[in-house]
Amino acid sequence: MAIDLREQVQIDYLEDALLQQHRIRMGMLRLDLVHPLVSGNKWFKLKENIRAARVAGKDTLLSFGGAYSNHLHAMAAAAQAFQLKSTGIIRGFHGKDLPSETLQQCREMGMELVYVSREEYSKKADPSYLSGLQEQYPDAWLIPEGGNNEAGFSGAGTIAAYIPADATMVALPIGTGTTFCGIRQQLDKGIAMLGFPVMKGGDYLYAELSAQIDPGQDNWMLETAMHFGGFAKHTPELLHFMNRFYAIHRIPLDFVYTGKMIYGVEQMIRDGRIADGSHIICIHTGGLQGNRSVQAQLSYTGHNH
Numbered sequence: 430m431a432i433d434l435r436e437q438v439q440i441d442y443l444e445d446a447l448l449q450q451h452r453i454r455m456g457m458l459r460l461d462l463v464h465p466l467v468s469g470n471k472w473f474k475l476k477e478n479i480r481a482a483r484v485a486g487k488d489t490l491l492s493f494g495g496a497y498s499n500h501l502h503a504m505a506a507a508a509q510a511f512q513l514k515s516t517g518i519i520r521g522f523h524g525k526d527l528p529s530e531t532l533q534q535c536r537e538m539g540m541e542l543v544y545v546s547r548e549e550y551s552k553k554a555d556p557s558y559l560s561g562l563q564e565q566y567p568d569a570w571l572i573p574e575g576g577n578n579e580a581g582f583s584g585a586g587t588i589a590a591y592i593p594a595d596a597t598m599v600a601l602p603i604g605t606g607t608t609f610c611g612i613r614q615q616l617d618k619g620i621a622m623l624g625f626p627v628m629k630g631g632d633y634l635y636a637e638l639s640a641q642i643d644p645g646q647d648n649w650m651l652e653t654a655m656h657f658g659g660f661a662k663h664t665p666e667l668l669h670f671m672n673r674f675y676a677i678h679r680i681p682l683d684f685v686y687t688g689k690m691i692y693g694v695e696q697m698i699r700d701g702r703i704a705d706g707s708h709i710i711c712i713h714t715g716g717l718q719g720n721r722s723v724q725a726q727l728s729y730t731g732h733n734h
């Protein structure tokens with residue numbers, strides 16, 4: 430059976446005083462709305478993995494993540510939608526605690542949850558550990574943490590097709606950078622790419638991304654200062670910004686990825702680091718399910734999944 434999950438993609442153009450002042454057209458590519466069950470960039474990384482699993486004759490998707498993993502959440506939903514089984518290898522014992530809401534939802538979507546110690550989890554990319562897992566789960570298609578394999582990379586590249594040809598810049602948040610590199614490979618070189626690492630010390634990504642991106646496609650840069658204290662860390666200022674952004678534009682942002690990116694884009698416009706007259710497409714990579722842990726501080730329901 431061919432993959433048939435129609436992708437619903439829209440671009441919402443924003444209007445406010447800052448953009449007007451700088452004559453900037455700024456559109457939000459709403460990957461958070463790409464599918465009612467599977468959200469954001471994770472869908473794009475998963476779809477080619479599902480295809481590959483089918484070709485290999487596997488009936489289960491198996492991958493790795495922490496208690497708040499957007500990737501596992503998306504994988505559970507995708508597996509359910511395509512009538513595949515799913516197994517999540519979860520970092521850390523959760524003993525007597527109830528699993529996070531993210532993991533509870535994964536379980537409701539049919540995912541088998543396997544808790545492993547942090548020590549065992551740290552072997553998640555070791556070839557010998559993986560071949561042991563494959564023996565234990567012979568019918569599983571193994572996907573690395575975050576969906577970051579060849580299929581994930583090429584699937585992410587298909588996002589480039591949704592960027593309008595007259596855009597001058599594409600902005601998106603960066604975790605591992607797989608989505609960024611996948612798009613950079615496929616996108617017209619004339620369109621600049623601007624990435625916002627969401628963890629502290631993101632400068633190491635320059636070397637890592639350079640190794641994955643064709644030198645001919647080198648029209649890209651990173652802004653590494655927008656981490657707000659580190660991965661999944663936040664400040665009152667960030668949450669306030671997200672609430673205000675929602676009040677103006679009616680677009681929900683998540684606090685781990687898209688909130689930091691949009692904050693950064695606006696800051697760079699204000700600082701004159703993005704040229705007046707630009708046509709920027711910001712990629713809403715989804716992740717709204719992760720807002721549950723800050724829900725009390727948000728003026729909107731951040732999870733549409």
Ligand SMILES: *Cc1c(COP(=O)(O)O)cnc(C)c1O
Pocket residue numbers: 469470471499500575602603604605606607608609683686687714715716717
């Ligand atoms: C996982 C994730 C990212 C990061 O994607 P990478 O390909 O690892 O860089 C960005 N945004 C959201 C919402 C995510 O869930």
